[in-house]
Amino acid sequence: MNNKILEILEYDKLKHLADKYLSTSAGMKELKQLAPVSKIDTVQWMIDETTDAADINRLVGPIPVPSLDDINPQLKRLKVHASLNGTELSQIAKVLKATMAMTNFFERLGDDQVNLRHLYDVQSQLVTIPDVTNRLLKSVDDDGRIKDEASSKLHGLRQLIASTETEIRQSLEKYTRGRESKYLSDNIITMRNDRYVIPVEAHYRSRFGGVVHDQSASGQTLYIEPQNVVEINNRLRQVQIEERQEVRRVLAELSEMISPYREEIANNERLLGHLDFVNAKARLAKKMAATLPVINDEGYINLRKARHPLIDAKRVVANDIKIGKDYRSIVITGPNTGGKTITLKTLGIIQLMGQSGFFIPANDGSQITIFDNVFADIGDEQSLEQNLSTFSGHMENVKSILDNITDRSLILLDELGAGTDPKEGAALAMAILDQIQKVGSEVVITTHYPELKVYGFERQDTINASMEFDQETLKPTYRLMLGIPGQSNGIAIAKRLGLADSVIDDAQSLVEDDSQELNQMIGDLVEQRRQAREKQERLEKLVNDNEQKQAELNEKLQRFNENRDDMYEKARVKANHEVANAKRKADKIIHHLRQLEGQKGTPIKENELIDAQGQLNALHRDPRLSKNKVLQKAKQKHNLQVGDAVKVKSYGQIGTILSKRGKHKWEVQLGILKMEIDDRDLEKVSKKELTKADHQKEVRPKRVRTVQTRRTSARLDLRGQRYEPAMANLSDFIDHALLNNLPSVTIIHGKGTGAIRKGTQEYLRSNSRVKSFEYASPSNGGDGATIVYFE
Known part of the structure; x- marks a missing residue:
């Protein structure tokens, strides 16, 4: 596409709607x-996406595409073996994490067919x-901070830093809270030159000794590091230096780890961006109520x-536009001010949207x-720099257009021939x-010239139109009327605006009779068109109302059928219950008859007893249900025998029945x-399903779920535990909860220093089976407990 058309039709503003x-x-x-x-296969592919x-x-x-930064500069630095900082590694980690999340998302869509x-x-x-993704997520925060878990040495150093800082504060609190506090200008502990100090009034400097690191602007306060904390501050400084060195080592190690995967990561970023792009087009389509366009390669447009996508939907007037089938030119x-130019732009911008893969x-x-x-x-092409008039500017554009058109071009000309x-x-x-018709292009023009009305009527493949x-009211409605030329309303509008009657009469006398008759004929056509359109709108409304009423009747009929079936099922259950009671009574009677036979020696024929019992047993059977294929199939699935292949529904795994362990219990081999397992949790697997399952195992390995035999609580209390054992217990507890299909659990970590709470939430973020988590309600522990929800 030429850049000029993109500028004229404001294509960039259209794209701005999607960003x-x-x-x-x-x-x-x-x-x-x-x-x-301009390739139909490419356009169709884009539309399909x-x-x-x-x-x-x-x-x-x-x-669900998350916010992702540009990581190309980071990948280029990795190519020259540079070490990335924490923020850069975090950005790459987000891409890798989003890749795994997107893969899981589409797999779930596939599972849902x-x-x-x-x-x-x-x-x-x-x-x-x-492996790389989990290591990065374990080592780097979202904001680029290197986590304690990045290395065991780093974890130990940070624990040592924390304990040393506590020791320093405890030592300094003897000054801020003890008898020496009266010599301080403020009872606080602060930092100067990365060392802990206290603010001392200048004239008490000699009471504290140590090192002066700073003073206030007035000179009345000295920031002193007392002698008894100098050595502890030195130790803290040394540990901090070691911690920074370890962080640099971890950054270099992580950078080296991901360097071999530069191309894969770059391609992942591109693919995620493409999914984000097509998702934006779909969301824009929903916002503007756009629809899927039908693509044809026959030069035919039927809108x-x-x-127009850039006009407020509450103000825009919708129009039917056709070209390319019965006619290839519209005049x-x-x-x-009737909307001719907007109609041109609407046709053009919608065509560009479709050829860009947008809904229209x-x-x-x-x-x-x-x-x-x-x-x-379209528009005023006057140029002062080139000394061109409006007419000359238009002609320059038309010349350029005529030099470049083909039989597969669309041409939009506004006010053709104006200015002379x-x-x-x-x-x-x-x-x-x-000339355009000789080439075979499709063209839509607007004009004021009455001669072109005759042209549109006489020329083949050409049709008149008007707004x-x-x-x-003599006001525009902005509706396009194909087949009807425009009516000149100049004198009528002038009369309505209050121009003197004498002037109006003189003007009408100067207009040729043919022109007046033509205007009158056009006016009659416009009125007939308006009446036909109103009738059509009434008919469409009537059809829509009937369709809505039909849909409501269908819905009510469906509910009636469902209620009828439900009532029938309840009646059948009740009848079977009554028959079952009758059967129990009959069994008692038969048993009593046999006892009488034994006592009195009166012979009672066994076949008579069996026949009677068989008739009673048949009473609870529904003859319509006995032939139901769905029920028969369901019954066969639960007719279990030793050696049958069965599916354990709660685990989604296929095993083999080894033996019967009770009235409703079976021993099943799973791997x-x-x-x-209770027989309600078992379902017999057909040979066809078994073959399909074996094939799937060969193609894609299944996730194996193990069975947890112990009873799992939905609550874990980590209070009072050290960090490492607490994290191990948390991991073990989450695994047991997942194996036992618990929908949610509660982790009690307390408030304290917040280390275990932070570690708990970091672990939960890294576990793909965790759907979400949140603090408990204030009555249940508040931020001292976290509630976890599983997928």
């Missing part, structure tokens, strides 16, 4: 580089690096209720075609249209495990 939905630097870069394309993202938005919400056209292929190109005539602001079923280029001459003598301008406009005016 508010982007969250990645790579997505912003792709949007900035976006331009319309936007459709995938729109389907995901509709089913589960927007694609969500059909997508192309985005599964995009996701499949993402490369997850779990139904098209709206729009009529007075100014038009009704469902709207069609666009693929142009190799779109040309336009009307007769010459009209003749020139008709000649330009003839509707209200005949009573190397043997478990006693």
Whole structure:
């Protein structure tokens, strides 16, 4: 596409509507580089990707792409073996973490059998690096701070720093809280030159000894490091130096670790940016109520209720625009301020949107075609620098357009031939249209010249059009009327504005009779068109109302059927219950008869007893349900025998029945495990399902869930424990909770120094099975306890 058309139609403003939905630097870069394309396969691919993202938005919400910075500078530094700082490593870690999250997101969509056209292929190109990702997340905070867990030495040094700082504070508190506090200008402990000091009044300097590090602006206060903390401060300084050295070593180690994966990480960033980009297009489509365009390669455009995307939806007037099938040229005539120019721009910008992979602001079923280029001459082209008049400026543009058009071009010309003598301008406009038609391009022009109304009527593949005016108010309605030329309303408008009657009469006498008759004929056509449109709108409203009523009736019928089936099921259960009671009574009677036979010796035939009992047993069977294939299939799945292959529903695993362990218990072999499982948790697996499961195991290894035999509590108390044992207990507790399918648990870590609380939350962030977590309510411990929710 030529850059001029992008400028005229304000293509950059259109893209600006989408950038508010982007969250990645790579997505912003792709949007900035976006331009319309002219290959139908590429356009269809782009539209399909936007459709995938729109389907995901509709089913589960927007694609969860987090905010990601540009990491290309960091990757270039790694290429020359530089060590990255904490912030740079954190940015790379976010990309790797987002890669794993995006992979899991699309796998869940696949498990839910969500059909997508192309985005599964995009996701499949993402490369997850779990070991590197977990190490980075374990070592670097989101804000770039190196965590204590980055190395055991760093953890020990920071613990030593904390204990040394505590020792210094305890020593200095003897001055701030003891008898010496009266010699201080303020009872605080502060820092000067990275050393702990206290503020001493200058004339008491000799009472404290030590080192003076600073003084106040007035000189009345000295910041002194007392002699008894000098050595402790020295030790603290030494440990801090060692800690910084260890941090530098960790940064170098982490940089070296991720350096071999530069290309994979760069590609991941690009793919995440692309997913962010198509997600932004889908969200923009939802915002502006845009629809999927139908693409054709036959040069045919059919826009139904098209709206300009840059005009407020509450103010814009929607129009039907067709070109390329029955006619390839449209001549729009009529007075100014009627909406002719906006109609040109609407057609142009919607065509550019479609060829950029956007949904278009038009009704469902709207069609666009693929142009190799779109040309336009719209607006005032006067140039003082080139000494060109408005007419000359337009002609320069038209010449350039005629030199470059093909039979697959769209041309939009506003006020063609304006700025010169009307007769010459009209003749020139008709000649330009003839030249365009020879090439075979599609063209839409606007003009004031009445001669072009005749041209539009007589020329083949050309149609007249105009913008509707209200005949009573003489105000524009901004509706496009195809097939009807524009009516000249100049004298009528002047009369309505109060111009003298004598002037109006003189003007009408100077207008040719043919022109007056033409205007009257056009006015009649406009009125007929208005009446037809109003009738059509009433019919459409009636159809919509009937469809809504039909939908309500269908819904009520469905509820009636559901209630009927529910009542039938309840009646069947009640009947079976009564029959079961009758059967128990019959069994007692038969038993009593046999006892009588034994006592009196009266023979009772066994077959009579069996027949009677069989008839009673048959009473609770529903003949309609006995032939139900669904129920038969369900019954077969629960008709268990030793040796059957079964699926343990709570674990999602397939095993083999070893033996019966009670009335409703079975011993099942799951891998190397043997478990006693209730028959309600078992389902027989067919040979077809077993073959499919074996095939899936070969293609993709399943996650194995182990069985926890001990009873797991939903609460863990870490108070009073040291950091390392507490973290080990936390990890073990979360594993047991997941194995026992607990939906949520509570971790009591207390408040204290906050170390265990912080460690708990860092662990929870790194565990992919944790859905979310939050502090408990104030009545249940507040920020001294954390509630964890699992996927």
